[in-house]
Amino acid sequence: MIYALIFLIGFGFSVSGGMSLILYLNFIPAGLTLYDYIALIQTKVECYFFIIGLILMGLSIQKLTILSVK
Numbered sequence: 001m002i003y004a005l006i007f008l009i010g011f012g013f014s015v016s017g018g019m020s021l022i023l024y025l026n027f028i029p030a031g032l033t034l035y036d037y038i039a040l041i042q043t044k045v046e047c048y049f050f051i052i053g054l055i056l057m058g059l060s061i062q063k064l065t066i067l068s069v070k
Contacts, residue, residue, distance in 0.1 A: 003060040010056025017050025 024041055032040070041047040 003063045007057055007060040007064070010053040010058075010060060013049040013053030014057065015053070017047055017053060020044065020046040021050060 021041060024037065024044070024047070027040065028034075028037055
């Protein structure tokens with residue numbers, strides 16, 4: 001049960017971080033290059049939520065499949 005909760009928290013983090021990444025993509029038509037975009041998202045904490053969420057989801061899916069096989 002706890003792994004399902006961790007999965008949902010990870011999903012929420014992934015959605016939040018993914019939306020931030022998409023939001024910052026709007027700076028590219030304003031004259032930012034791809035290098036500038038990457039440098040910008042490295043400084044924003046909310047963009048790290050995407051990677052943290054993916055890790056949480058991956059770990060919880062791995063644990064859930066191990067528990068369901070037993």
